[in-house]
Amino acid sequence: MNHPVPPSSVRRPVPAELLDALKAAFGERASTSEAVRAHHGRDESPFDPQLPDAVVFARSTEDVQAAVKLCGQYNVPIIPYGNGSSLEGHLLAVEGGVSIDLSAMNQVLSIAAEDLTATVQAGVSRKALNEALRDTGLFFPIDPGADASIGGMSATRASGTNAVRYGTMRENVLGLTVVLADGRIVKTGTRSRKSSAGYDLTRLFVGSEGTLGVITEITVRIYPQPEAVSAAVCAFPSMGDAVKSVIETIQLGVPIARVEFVDSLAIRAINRHSNLTLPESPTLFFEFHGTAAGVKEQAETVQQITADNAGSGFEWATRPEDRSRLWNARHNAYFAMLQLKPGCRAVTTDVCVPISRLAECVVETEQDLKGSPLPCPIVGHVGDGNFHVAMLIDPAKPEEFDEAERLNRRIVERALRMDGTCTGEHGVGLHKMGFLLDEHGPDAIDAMRAIKHALDPRNLMNPGKIFSYAA
Numbered sequence: 001m002n003h004p005v006p007p008s009s010v011r012r013p014v015p016a017e018l019l020d021a022l023k024a025a026f027g028e029r030a031s032t033s034e035a036v037r038a039h040h041g042r043d044e045s046p047f048d049p050q051l052p053d054a055v056v057f058a059r060s061t062e063d064v065q066a067a068v069k070l071c072g073q074y075n076v077p078i079i080p081y082g083n084g085s086s087l088e089g090h091l092l093a094v095e096g097g098v099s100i101d102l103s104a105m106n107q108v109l110s111i112a113a114e115d116l117t118a119t120v121q122a123g124v125s126r127k128a129l130n131e132a133l134r135d136t137g138l139f140f141p142i143d144p145g146a147d148a149s150i151g152g153m154s155a156t157r158a159s160g161t162n163a164v165r166y167g168t169m170r171e172n173v174l175g176l177t178v179v180l181a182d183g184r185i186v187k188t189g190t191r192s193r194k195s196s197a198g199y200d201l202t203r204l205f206v207g208s209e210g211t212l213g214v215i216t217e218i219t220v221r222i223y224p225q226p227e228a229v230s231a232a233v234c235a236f237p238s239m240g241d242a243v244k245s246v247i248e249t250i251q252l253g254v255p256i257a258r259v260e261f262v263d264s265l266a267i268r269a270i271n272r273h274s275n276l277t278l279p280e281s282p283t284l285f286f287e288f289h290g291t292a293a294g295v296k297e298q299a300e301t302v303q304q305i306t307a308d309n310a311g312s313g314f315e316w317a318t319r320p321e322d323r324s325r326l327w328n329a330r331h332n333a334y335f336a337m338l339q340l341k342p343g344c345r346a347v348t349t350d351v352c353v354p355i356s357r358l359a360e361c362v363v364e365t366e367q368d369l370k371g372s373p374l375p376c377p378i379v380g381h382v383g384d385g386n387f388h389v390a391m392l393i394d395p396a397k398p399e400e401f402d403e404a405e406r407l408n409r410r411i412v413e414r415a416l417r418m419d420g421t422c423t424g425e426h427g428v429g430l431h432k433m434g435f436l437l438d439e440h441g442p443d444a445i446d447a448m449r450a451i452k453h454a455l456d457p458r459n460l461m462n463p464g465k466i467f468s469y470a471a
Helices: 016-029 034-039 061-073 126-136 150-155 201-205 239-251 264-274 292-308 320-331 333-338 355-370 398-417 433-440 442-455
Strands: 054-057 078-081 098-101 108-112 117-121 173-179 185-189 214-221 228-235 258-262 283-290 312-317 345-352 378-381 386-393
Touching: 016 054, 016 061, 034 054, 061 078, 061 098, 061 173, 061 214, 078 214, 108 126, 117 126, 126 150, 150 214, 173 201, 185 201, 228 292, 228 320, 239 258, 239 283, 239 292, 239 355, 258 264, 264 320, 264 333, 264 378, 283 292, 283 320, 292 312, 312 320, 320 333, 333 345, 333 386, 345 398, 355 378, 355 386, 355 398, 386 398, 398 433, 433 442
Parallel strands: 054 098, 078 098
Antiparallel strands: 108 117, 117 214, 173 185, 173 214, 228 283, 228 312, 258 283, 258 378, 345 386, 378 386
16 A cells, blocks of 8 residues: 555654553553554554554553553553544554553443443443343444444444434433543543533543543443334435435434435445345435334335335335345445455545535535546435445555545535535544544634643644644
């Protein structure tokens, strides 16, 4: 690959004394091996790997605190690591330092079924949490596709396929335990559904991408399993027709649980990867939750809306195995799309716009992509105005990376003109630092920088991400 990360401060020296101290404190759970460092020095972004100098495998909040204090003693950066599925370079050690791997912090600490809350360690994955909830009749709905950790999902303010009904991590995190840059342990929020007590520190850390502290425990909302679930798929002659159906469905107030858009190129990839035979046309995937009668009514209403917009082949799937096959295919779309160009890497982008501008934004984006030599499939959680583009590049050809970045700029600038955002769920990381400034302006970035200075004056927490540290 030849795609260096955006300019940042130089790597900071990591004294041998720190490495010795980490090994003394953590034994075999502190590693400096090349293989372990390499695993923790790359993600799903298109950037060159940036390896940490060491990796610590934490098992508790106290482990994280001990590692943070040692790093602070030697002025060495700290990079939190969950499942490594980030798309914007969040976990790359651009200034060196110590990666704190939280994957072994995988305990579900408590389930309060009567209060509809659960408290977990940061390394618990969304699938593991739902497995723990299986016999309670409850579930955790936030579903970004990848089996991400709850800590990572909180740090990036993730959302996903169910956000149109259940919201994002912002709405579903009630409280956190966070280790600050100086080693203090802070608990934010409570299990109560609302509070007017002081600053909302929970939402300050949700979406902070590891730049303000290391999230170690999370209390989340959980929900009753719906009585009935039905999925449906429908093909359209054009992207505009498909997106118009979504807009009308939302504006009519139909309480759909999921609505996903997949363009014809992505459908081709999904068919090959998952052995499906869906028409290779712009397609919507729906899911309906509720009572049996309510689900039937929702599906019939949406079927009529899609028919009015030239939709065809509206097919229901009510058996769990059929629904699972359909949604597994959608969740595997990213890996399916990579097979469209063997040996490629994906430069991904996501934007989110007001629902009233979604059709216009998607159709104009489609025109941009048709003029590019790169394969660029589109998928989207369009129920909340969010869509994603995967620009498939040959990592050995810098000109293809440049073309992907040109398309990315066009897509983001269009979203911002439509009063949208440069990222609906991937986060800023390294890749969208400049766009964050375009979106919010220098005064807002200065306010963010002031918070960072107050909580992390030496810039130890995941430096080089979201915005430059220097004023």
